[in-house]
Amino acid sequence: MKKLALTLIIMTLVVSSAILIVNHQTHQGLLNNSDSNHMNSMDAAHKKENTSNKMKKETATTTSKKKEKKPLQQKKDTKQVVITIDPGHQKHANTEQEPIAPGSEVRKYKATVGSMGIITRRPEYAITLDASKMLQKKLTKRGYKVILTRNRNDVDLSNQDRAKIANKHHSTLFIRVHADGAESPDAHGFSIIAPSKNNPYTKKVFKESQKASKSIVQYVKQDFTLYQSGISYRSDLSGFNWSKVPVILVELGYITNPQEDRNLTNPKFLEKLTTSIAQGVDHYLDENK
Numbered sequence: 001m002k003k004l005a006l007t008l009i010i011m012t013l014v015v016s017s018a019i020l021i022v023n024h025q026t027h028q029g030l031l032n033n034s035d036s037n038h039m040n041s042m043d044a045a046h047k048k049e050n051t052s053n054k055m056k057k058e059t060a061t062t063t064s065k066k067k068e069k070k071p072l073q074q075k076k077d078t079k080q081v082v083i084t085i086d087p088g089h090q091k092h093a094n095t096e097q098e099p100i101a102p103g104s105e106v107r108k109y110k111a112t113v114g115s116m117g118i119i120t121r122r123p124e125y126a127i128t129l130d131a132s133k134m135l136q137k138k139l140t141k142r143g144y145k146v147i148l149t150r151n152r153n154d155v156d157l158s159n160q161d162r163a164k165i166a167n168k169h170h171s172t173l174f175i176r177v178h179a180d181g182a183e184s185p186d187a188h189g190f191s192i193i194a195p196s197k198n199n200p201y202t203k204k205v206f207k208e209s210q211k212a213s214k215s216i217v218q219y220v221k222q223d224f225t226l227y228q229s230g231i232s233y234r235s236d237l238s239g240f241n242w243s244k245v246p247v248i249l250v251e252l253g254y255i256t257n258p259q260e261d262r263n264l265t266n267p268k269f270l271e272k273l274t275t276s277i278a279q280g281v282d283h284y285l286d287e288n289k
């Protein structure tokens with residue numbers, strides 16, 4: 001009996017320990033799993049932190065992206081719009097000749113120095129560069145990509161070259177900036193020259209060029225005097241005829257008129273005038289979308 005009892009006890013012990021071992025192992029296994037989880041969970045915690053940081057960052061980026069989405073999107077859209085500005089003339093004339101239009105027999109000087117301020121003696125090419133840089137700044141601020149055909153006076157760029165720069169950039173608008181000159185010192189006022197309707201070289205861009213001109217005139221005339229009706233049309237300008245994109249030429253005013261010469265060499269005046277031009281350009285492009 002004793003033996004049997006002992007055997008039973010031993011067996012029970014063996015069985016229980018076996019169960020215990022199995023249980024333990026199972027538990028261990030579970031523990032191991034959880035441990036491994038836990039052990040990794042340090043890493044995981046790290047990872048989690050990193051991930052959550054990343055996620056936070058990503059979320060932040062997404063949020064900021066979301067927040068900025070509208071203006072960014074708008075900016076992106078307008079940034080695809082390229083405006084080329086050509087500051088008229090240059091420091092040294094180039095008296096070589098070029099055809100005024102593709103295939104044309106009529107030729108004109110490649111580049112001239114332009115007029116000169118009757119009082120200030122400031123050359124037109126310097127005034128047009130000042131104004132163009134101001135206009136570029138204002139239009140860039142509005143989100144447009146703005147190309148200048150030149151950013152210094154000592155260049156050699158023919159009118160054909162300048163138009164080709166506008167073409168190359170697929171410009172939505174090509175703005176040529178000039179200051180007017182006349183024999184009479186009385187002539188004064190801002191005006192725009194646009195390509196004429198029946199000119200075969202600019203037929204495709206006539207409508208848009210006219211629309212842009214009208215929009216600019218509308219803004220400029222609120223604060224400045226216009227010369228005559230404000231818009232005139234020409235078919236003999238190389239800078240128009242070589243242009244495959246809508247093109248206009250703004251005449252800032254007459255530097256052969258004493259008052260306008262002083263005005264156009266005054267940065268404050270020029271800032272105000274280029275602001276009005278930029279508003280007109282912006283309005284035109286807004287409507288054009």
Ligand SMILES: [Zn+2]
Nearest residue numbers: 088114178179
């Ligand atoms: Zn000029």
